[in-house]
Amino acid sequence: MPDKPSICIVGLGLMGGSLALALQRAxxxxxxxxxxxxxxxxxxxxxxxxxxRAGATLAEAAPDADVIVLATPVRALLSQLDEVARHARPGAxxxxxxxxxxxxxAAMARLPEGLQPIGxxxxxxxxxxxFASADADLYSGKTFVLCPLSRTSEAALLTxxxxxxxxxxxxxxxxxxxxxxxxxxxxxxxxxxxxxxxNAVAAGNDPLAWALAASGFRDTxxxxxxxxxxxxxxLMTNRPAVLAWLDLFATEMASLRAALxxxxxxxxxxxxxxxxxxRSGLKL
Amino acid sequence: MPDKPSICIVGLGLMGGSLALALQRAxxxxxxxxxxxxxxxxxxxxxxxxxxRAGATLAEAAPDADVIVLATPVRALLSQLDEVARHARPGAxxxxxxxxxxxxxAAMARLPEGLQPIGxxxxxxxxxxxFASADADLYSGKTFVLCPLSRTSEAALLTxxxxxxxxxxxxxxxxxxxxxxxxxxxxxxxxxxxxxxxNAVAAGNDPLAWALAASGFRDTxxxxxxxxxxxxxxLMTNRPAVLAWLDLFATEMASLRAALxxxxxxxxxxxxxxxxxxRSGLKL
Numbered sequence: 001m002p003d004k005p006s007i008c009i010v011g012l013g014l015m016g017g018s019l020a021l022a023l024q025r026a027x028x029x030x031x032x033x034x035x036x037x038x039x040x041x042x043x044x045x046x047x048x049x050x051x052x053r054a055g056a057t058l059a060e061a062a063p064d065a066d067v068i069v070l071a072t073p074v075r076a077l078l079s080q081l082d083e084v085a086r087h088a089r090p091g092a093x094x095x096x097x098x099x100x101x102x103x104x105x106a107a108m109a110r111l112p113e114g115l116q117p118i119g120x121x122x123x124x125x126x127x128x129x130x131f132a133s134a135d136a137d138l139y140s141g142k143t144f145v146l147c148p149l150s151r152t153s154e155a156a157l158l159t160x161x162x163x164x165x166x167x168x169x170x171x172x173x174x175x176x177x178x179x180x181x182x183x184x185x186x187x188x189x190x191x192x193x194x195x196x197x198x199n200a201v202a203a204g205n206d207p208l209a210w211a212l213a214a215s216g217f218r219d220t221x222x223x224x225x226x227x228x229x230x231x232x233x234x235l236m237t238n239r240p241a242v243l244a245w246l247d248l249f250a251t252e253m254a255s256l257r258a259a260l261x262x263x264x265x266x267x268x269x270x271x272x273x274x275x276x277x278x279r280s281g282l283k284l
Numbered sequence: 285m286p287d288k289p290s291i292c293i294v295g296l297g298l299m300g301g302s303l304a305l306a307l308q309r310a311x312x313x314x315x316x317x318x319x320x321x322x323x324x325x326x327x328x329x330x331x332x333x334x335x336x337r338a339g340a341t342l343a344e345a346a347p348d349a350d351v352i353v354l355a356t357p358v359r360a361l362l363s364q365l366d367e368v369a370r371h372a373r374p375g376a377x378x379x380x381x382x383x384x385x386x387x388x389x390a391a392m393a394r395l396p397e398g399l400q401p402i403g404x405x406x407x408x409x410x411x412x413x414x415f416a417s418a419d420a421d422l423y424s425g426k427t428f429v430l431c432p433l434s435r436t437s438e439a440a441l442l443t444x445x446x447x448x449x450x451x452x453x454x455x456x457x458x459x460x461x462x463x464x465x466x467x468x469x470x471x472x473x474x475x476x477x478x479x480x481x482x483n484a485v486a487a488g489n490d491p492l493a494w495a496l497a498a499s500g501f502r503d504t505x506x507x508x509x510x511x512x513x514x515x516x517x518x519l520m521t522n523r524p525a526v527l528a529w530l531d532l533f534a535t536e537m538a539s540l541r542a543a544l545x546x547x548x549x550x551x552x553x554x555x556x557x558x559x560x561x562x563r564s565g566l567k568l
Contacts, residue, residue, distance in 0.1 A: 123496055123498045124498065124499070125499075125500075127564070142498065143495075143496060143498070145496070174492070178492055179492075179496075181490060181492075181493075182490055182492040182493040182495075182496050183493075183496060185484075185485045185488055185490055185493040186485065186493050186494075186496055186497040186498070186500070186501040187496075187498075187500050187501065189481065189484070189485075190481055190500055190501055190504035190505070191500065192537070192540050193477050193480075193481055193504065193537070194504055194559070194563075195536075195540065195555065195556055195559040195560075196477075196533055196536040196537045196540055196559075197473065197474055197477055197533065197536075198559040198562050198563050199536045199555060199558060199559050199562075200469075200473070200529065200532040200533040200535075200536045201469045201470065201473075201529075202558070202559075202562055203532050203535075203536065204469055204528075204529065204532050206465060206466055206469055208458070208462055208463075208465075208466040209465075209466040209467075209469035209470050210470075210566065211427075211466075212407055212427060212429070212463075212466045212467060212470055212471075213470040213566065213568060214407045214408065214426065214427070214470070214471070214568070215408070215409075215568070216409075216470070216471050216474055216475065216506075216507045217470040217471065217474055217568065218566075218568035219503040219504070219506045219507070220474035220477065220478055220503070220504055220505075220506070220507060221474070221504075221563055222500075222503045222504070222563075223500045223503070223504060224559045224560060224562075224563040225560055225563040225564040226560060227560070228553060228556035228557040228559075228560045229553070231556055232549060232552060232553050232556060235544055235552065236544075236547070236549065236552075239544060239545075239547075242544060243541065243544060243545055244488075245484065245485075245488065246537070246540075246541045246544075247541075248484040248487050248488055249480055249481065249484040249537070250534070250537060250538075250541070251484075251487075252479075252480040252481075252483045252484045252487065253476070253477070253480045253530070253533070253534060253537070254534075256476050256479065256480055256530075257527065257530045257531075257534070260519055260520075260523060260526060260527060260530075261523075261527055263520070263523075265516060265520065268516060268519065268520075269512060269513070269516050271479065271483060272479055272512035272515055272516060273512040274483060274486070275478070275479040275480075275482040275483050275486075275508045275512075276479075276508060276509055276510060276511070276512045278482050278483075278486055278508075279478075279482050279505055279506075279508040279509040280411070280509040282494065282497065282502075284497055284498070284499075284501065284502035
């Protein structure tokens with residue numbers, strides 16, 4: 001791997017576009033080749049200085065790259081691995097940015113032996129997508145999870161770590177299933193709870209509720225505005241972990257409801273105080 | 285009612301302290317008399333310019349006031365109405381700041397006939413409490429709900445409206461039960477959901493989850509850090525409305541779980557997309 005690698009970033013939306021901007025600012029890659037099916041996105045990414053050049057397909061861009069970053073939604077990138085296998089240069093590092101790692105790492109294990117696959121998940125994002133939302137600071141100060149496979153070389157892991165750090169993140173090596181269970185708790189479950197809150201208020205058909213919604217509702221439901229297609233992919237590729245946390249959450253909500261319905265102030269108070277103390281103590 | 289009324293604010297925590305600071309800045313009252321059992325709070329409120337003077341009891345402060353604002357937790361203020369009845373000057377406006385209005389307005393209806401009761405709920409707050417968190421801008425640009433009783437005079441409602449506007453808020457007159465149903469949806473339910481999320485993650489006993497928690501978890505659970513005793517009061521005085529919304533929420537969460545468990549992508553996608561469109565369209 002050269003000191004200044006050539007990087008191909010597939011998908012120039014929020015995550016891929018922001019990574020390109022951050023790496024260019026850090027002066028880390030020799031060049032960044034963007035891949036997007038959209039001519040408008042390719043033009044915007046070139047005009048914005050995110051990529052040095054851009055193509056429509058992996059076939060055009062992958063053969064020149066020391067590092068291939070798959071920054072498309074989880075199931076799109078799973079379907080792109082065949083093309084990666086056909087077009088990647090021997091020895092290339094293949095890194096993805098998907099939010100669920102078990103299925104991705106299992107699929108990456110089937111890549112040709114000469115390639116160096118690593119599952120990745122930068123713990124950052126926002127509700128608006130597309131290159132127009134890309135931001136060179138998106139990765140700054142965030143945790144960038146890396147899931148090397150058993151066959152992945154130490155050198156490839158060092159390169160992935162250097163890439164994460166060049167983008168401003170802290171690299172954290174995790175097992176895919178550990179990762180998937182933890183992010184189901186703190187990302188996929190909260191997303192579903194926010195979605196359920198918005199849909200419950202809609203089902204209650206109370207226009208005054210929307211009119212009175214203020215900062216509490218705004219923050220609690222913010223992530224429900226995320227791209228639904230992206231989250232459908234994440235949920236469908238992390239089902240067992242998400243279902244387990246949904247059940248724990250349902251149990252907690254049922255306990256809160258039972259205590260309130262029974263007027264059991266001691267039980268209710270205990271649960272509210274426990275959450276308040278825990279949440280107040282989190283440095284987020 | 286004089287043009288520049290004398291105001292007694294009972295409770296100098298976040299809500300009462302912030303109201304005092306905002307009204308002083310607006311130059312609206314002739315004087316503000318604070319009531320707090322805590323000598324430290326009284327001293328801090330005087331030193332901070334929030335109140336012109338302060339006493340430990342309603343008996344000391346209420347007889348001089350044209351307007352009495354009850355800024356204590358809901359059930360504390362319910363228990364203070366007897367003292368208000370004994371010590372308030374005839375014709376005084378009695379306004380509270382509690383988050384649930386049905387029980388408060390029913391109790392206020394039992395105040396002596398010469399008093400002018402109005403239920404109030406400024407739609408603002410934050411997770412940290414006490415006078416140390418008070419902020420002259422807390423009420424700025426927020427909706428301040430007013431629930432006059434059938435016996436409340438037009439003049440008293442005008443004074444309460446002027447007070448809300450002097451604090452920087454927009455007054456909105458509502459029926460107590462309409463108010464309670466709507467805020468149960470957009471404040472009390474989200475608070476319980478945030479509490480349930482924090483407690484579910486705790487129950488799952490996964491230290492890595494806390495380590496990976498980022499902006500999504502931070503915002504979705506922010507309100508769970510609120511003062512548990514304050515919210516216990518709110519929930520216990522708004523039980524029917526909160527229970528009804530909890531049931532709607534449980535139904536939504538069960539539908540999301542069923543679609544995910546069955547791999548029914550069409551059903552899941554429809555619910556995620558509906559929430560995303562609704563939430564993206566909200567101006568919050």
